[in-house]
Amino acid sequence: MKRFRAALLTFVFVLCGAADSFILAQHGSVTVDWKAELSKAKGEIEKNPKSGFWHNQAGVAYYALGEFENAVKELKLAVSLDPSNPINDYVLYAMYKRKGMHPEQREVILDALEKDPENPVGRFEFASILENEKYWTDSLREYQTAKHLVASVKGHDYIDPEGNPYDVNGVREEVDKAIDRVAKVNESAPLTTASTTAAILSGAVRDSEGAVISNAHIVVHWDGSGSGYLKDNLGIRQDMVATSDSNGQFSLELPDGFYDVFVAAAAFSPYCEKVRLKGNEAKTYEVKLKVSPVTSRELD
Numbered sequence: 001m002k003r004f005r006a007a008l009l010t011f012v013f014v015l016c017g018a019a020d021s022f023i024l025a026q027h028g029s030v031t032v033d034w035k036a037e038l039s040k041a042k043g044e045i046e047k048n049p050k051s052g053f054w055h056n057q058a059g060v061a062y063y064a065l066g067e068f069e070n071a072v073k074e075l076k077l078a079v080s081l082d083p084s085n086p087i088n089d090y091v092l093y094a095m096y097k098r099k100g101m102h103p104e105q106r107e108v109i110l111d112a113l114e115k116d117p118e119n120p121v122g123r124f125e126f127a128s129i130l131e132n133e134k135y136w137t138d139s140l141r142e143y144q145t146a147k148h149l150v151a152s153v154k155g156h157d158y159i160d161p162e163g164n165p166y167d168v169n170g171v172r173e174e175v176d177k178a179i180d181r182v183a184k185v186n187e188s189a190p191l192t193t194a195s196t197t198a199a200i201l202s203g204a205v206r207d208s209e210g211a212v213i214s215n216a217h218i219v220v221h222w223d224g225s226g227s228g229y230l231k232d233n234l235g236i237r238q239d240m241v242a243t244s245d246s247n248g249q250f251s252l253e254l255p256d257g258f259y260d261v262f263v264a265a266a267a268f269s270p271y272c273e274k275v276r277l278k279g280n281e282a283k284t285y286e287v288k289l290k291v292s293p294v295t296s297r298e299l300d
Contacts, residue, residue: 032064034061034064034065035061035065037057037060037061038058038061038062038065040057041054041055041057041058041061042058044057045058050081051081052077052078052079052081052082052085052088053078053082055074055075055077055078055081056074056075056078056082056087056088056091058074059071059072059073059074059075059078059088059091060091062074063095068095068099071095072092072095075088075091075092075095076092079092079111083115084115084162085115085162085164086111086112086113086115086116086119086122086160086162086164087160087162087164089108089109089111089112089115090108090112090122090166092104092108093105093108093109093112093125096108102129105129106129109122109125109126109129110126113126116160116161118149118160119149119158119160119166120146120147120149120150120153120158120166120168120171121146121158121166121167121168121170121171123142123143123145123146123149124142124143124146124150124170124171124174124175124178126142127139127140127141127142127143127145127146127178127182128178130142131143131178131181131182136182136185136186137186138234138255139182140179140182140183140186141236143175143178143179143182144179146171146175147175147176147179150168150171150172150175153168156168156169199253199254199255199256199277199278199282199283200251200252200253200254200282200283201220201251201252201253201254201259201261201275201277201283201285202249202250202251202252202282202283202284202285203249203250203251203284203285203286203287204244204247204248204249204250204284204285204286204287205218205244205248205250205263205265205287205289206248206286206287206288206289207268207288207289207290207291208288208289208290208291212244212246212247212248213244213248213265213268213289214244214245214246214247214248215243215244215265215266216243216244216248216250216263216264216265216287216289217241217243217263217264217265218241218242218243218244218250218252218261218262218263219239219240219241219261219262219263220239220240220241220242220252220254220259220260220261220262221239221259221260221262222235222236222239222257222258222259223235223257223258223259223260223274234255234256234257235254235255235256235257235258235259236254236255236257240252240254244265254277255277256277256278257276257277258274258275258276259274259275259276259277260272260273260274261273261274261275261285263287263289265289267291267292268289268290268291268292269289269290269291269292271287271288271289273285273287
């Protein structure tokens with residue numbers, strides 16, 4: 001019963017061209033009496049004041065009745081009471097977007113994606129935000145991720161881990177056009193990411209005696225665990241790899257964020273370090289690898 005009410009009263013994505021909007025889900029010719037729905041939600045909240053579900057329903061009803069501040073208050077309370085459920089963030093996102101509150105909508109879409117990064121609708125929406133901010137490289141990456149995710153959805157709805165449905169037909173219709181559009185701009189635009197410019201991570205790989213190690217394998221993995229509240233932890237979804245040259249040198253361009261850097265080479269023990277890249281800074285590291293104990297015993 002609750003899932004049916006959620007489908008009826010919460011917001012559902014409908015994408016129209018490059019823009020999107022949330023509309024209230026309607027089942028057949030059902031007409032919603034929002035004053036009655038608000039009264040029902042308030043009654044349920046009196047019985048169970050810690051119900052995230054009913055605070056969600058109260059927020060939706062307030063919004064439909066034109067009481068924006070009360071709607072936001074209820075939805076934020078729903079988020080705090082049901083922190084793992086992204087639907088509350090998406091409803092807030094819809095409200096903020098209709099009001100043109102760009103910083104707020106950016107924040108809550110990132111919160112939603114931290115809870116469920118597999119939602120193709122959320123990834124498409126974040127890509128659209130990045131496109132509007134002219135971060136072409138990041139936008140293209142997110143659109144491509146949305147395309148990959150939506151390809152695995154059977155039917156019209158993506159169902160998140162909490163059981164919430166999201167209509168993906170709009171993503172299917174628009175994602176290829178969005179990728180083509182952004183790719184054309186990205187080809188002619190200088191490299192920009194959501195951190196304004198890419199940061200540079202470079203270094204030299206040496207052994208404990210200082211001799212250079214060529215052909216070392218470097219893997220940089222984004223640690224996205226704090227991306228919901230650390231807004232400069234933008235990162236990049238796929239691992240970045242490099243190989244040290246004949247002088248032991250390597251260099252990578254990366255968006256702002258926290259990264260785990262793994263370095264490995266034949267006959268040496270692996271090396272790992274967490275680094276933070278911020279702004280357009282360039283960070284240089286000297287990685288010293290120790291001879292693997294196994295290799296050392298074999299040499300002895």
